[in-house]
Amino acid sequence: MFSHRAAQPLPPHFGFVILVFIYSWAMLAYLGIRVGMARRRYHVKYPNMYSDKEPIFNCIQRAHQNTLELYPQWLIFQLIAGAVYPITASVLGLIWVTSRFSYAWGYYTGEPAKRMNGSYGYIGLLGVIVLSLVIAFQSIGLIA
Numbered sequence: 001m002f003s004h005r006a007a008q009p010l011p012p013h014f015g016f017v018i019l020v021f022i023y024s025w026a027m028l029a030y031l032g033i034r035v036g037m038a039r040r041r042y043h044v045k046y047p048n049m050y051s052d053k054e055p056i057f058n059c060i061q062r063a064h065q066n067t068l069e070l071y072p073q074w075l076i077f078q079l080i081a082g083a084v085y086p087i088t089a090s091v092l093g094l095i096w097v098t099s100r101f102s103y104a105w106g107y108y109t110g111e112p113a114k115r116m117n118g119s120y121g122y123i124g125l126l127g128v129i130v131l132s133l134v135i136a137f138q139s140i141g142l143i144a
Contacts, residue, residue: 013090017082020093021075027097028071031064031104056110063104063115074125081131089128096124 038044038061042054049065051057074096081089099121106114137143 011083011086013086014082016090017078017086017093020078020082020090020097023094024071024075024097027100028067031067031100034104034108035061035064056108059107059110059112060104062112063107067100067104070125074128077125077128077132080135081128084135085131089131092124092127092131094124095127096121099124 038057039046042051042057044051044054044057050061074093078089078093078096081092099118101118103115103118103121106117134143
């Protein structure tokens with residue numbers, strides 16, 4: 001069905017980066033579904049983003065919203081890092097995406113401090129930022 005091309009347009013092992021992107025899509029879908037379920041359970045109608053009566057709904061919504069706020073930045077750095085260091089970037093990406101589940105599950109308890117259960121995600125996020133900086137400095141000749 002698909003033929004193997006002699007010249008690959010992507011770096012070797014970039015498939016791992018793509019799999020992490022798919023994992024991140026599943027994570028976002030899960031968080032979004034949880035918000036939709038909470039809307040029904042706590043009777044929070046659109047277009048309201050938050051509830052004046054249901055703090056648990058607000059925690060569920062914030063877990064999703066905070067992830068969406070970070071997601072574009074993570075995507076860019078993950079792509080840059082993955083283009084040159086696909087295995088390392090994929091491991092860092094797995095850490096970040098998995099941490100967003102931990103973050104959300106902690107927040108879902110209704111005790112916002114428990115969102116810090118996902119703080120290990122900074123290893124993944126800061127890791128791909130550092131790799132992106134290394135790639136930038138390499139490309140302009142500041143480091144070998």
